[in-house]
Amino acid sequence: METLLLASLLLTVYAYAGYPLCITALGLLRNRRVHKDTGFEPEVTLVIPAHNEEKVIREKIENSLSLTYPHERLHVMVVSDASTDATDTIVGDYASRGVVLERLSRRGGKTRALNSVVPHVATEVVVLCDANVMFAPNAISELVSNFADPEVGCVCGRKIYRNSCPAATARGERLYWTLEEYLKRCESLSGSVAGADGAIYAIRTRLFVPVQDELSDDFLISLNVHSQGYRIVSEPHALAFESTTTVASEEFRRKNRIVATALRTLTRHLHLLNPFRSGLMAWRIMSHKVIRWMVPFFLLTFGFSLTVLVMRGRYVGLGIVVAAFLAAGLLGGLLQRAGKRSRVFSLPFYFLLVNAAALVGWVKSLTGKVHPIWNKPESSRG
Secondary structure: OHHHHHHHHHHHHHHHHHHHHHHHHHHHHHOOOOOOOOOOOOOEEEEEEEOOOOOOHHHHHHHHHOOOOOHHHEEEEEEEEOOOOOHHHHHHOOHHHOOEEEEEOOOOOHHHHHHHHHHHOOOOEEEEEOOOOEEOOOHHHHHHHHHHOOOEEEEEEEEEEOOOOOOHHHHHHHHHHHHHHHHHHHHHHHOOOOOOOOOEEEEEHHHOOOOOOOOOHHHHHHHHHHHOOOEEEEEEEEEEEEOOOOOHHHHHHHHHHHHHHHHHHHHHOHHHHOHHHHOHHHHHHHHHHHHHHOHHHHHHHHHHHHHHHHHOOOOHHHHHHHHHHHHHHHHHHHHHHOOOOOHHHHHHHHHHHHHHHHHHHHHHHHHOOOOOOOOOOHHHHO
């Protein structure tokens, strides 16, 4: 039992602390900086998939048209995934300013929307994003400058949560994403990032490979670029702003969907986890993604072995600490539900929530309950 206790604890620590330390050291040792050129300005198409985004689509288009990238070299395209609200009408208002509307007659999800238009994009670079994400004025310029380096095939921007909501889920997600952005920068210095985030990333258009509808589009599109021999790099100066989810149930559904689709993606593309084919990328994906998604199993093993040992009169102090942590998490959830603020209890609650969501994500992936169509959390629309 002690072996199980120690192994599960060490694996959990590796997921949240060990890998960050390892990738930091590797980034410092390899230090593979990108040869950027701020004067590199190829033609770019900004593709915005949208389904019933009437609340944010006007703001998104205005934001896109106000970017500092040369207007004659920037094309804006909105792909309406069979929207049934006023999204198409709003986009149509901007036709005279060059905004193109591509409407899909039948809803198929974000991945199908990208598959339907990106292969036909004629520009050298395509920038992909979400409709509720707003860019800093120089975001595209910062992204594109990295493509002056011929080794670069995909560039990830930096997402910042713009709302300061005190909800436990919002505070936890901001902290979680701070770690994610740090890992992306270190992975970039070590060679390549372990997959892009759909909020803001760019690829060389010719490297786009259509992916299956039920798979993780941003994850696999970027990793397909790496599989073709190009780097995925992080650009921390290309800023994108998004609102966090503030409702625990929405965050739970969002997290388990992400895990389920990513796991299904990896099971269909196991070569990504083969170090003889993917090199260091296999280790990055396994450590950054898979092992972290396995933490709920480590926690269950840890809890079981600790319970047995405590019943034998051993590790009682550790048992009390763990029980207190669980109680703090549950209390944090109750406080959020009651609309109360709590800095002390919010992080334990968020830790329990994301790991419970990961566990559900595993179940969905293993049982085939992964759907290409999903609705964005309403609270993330600002």
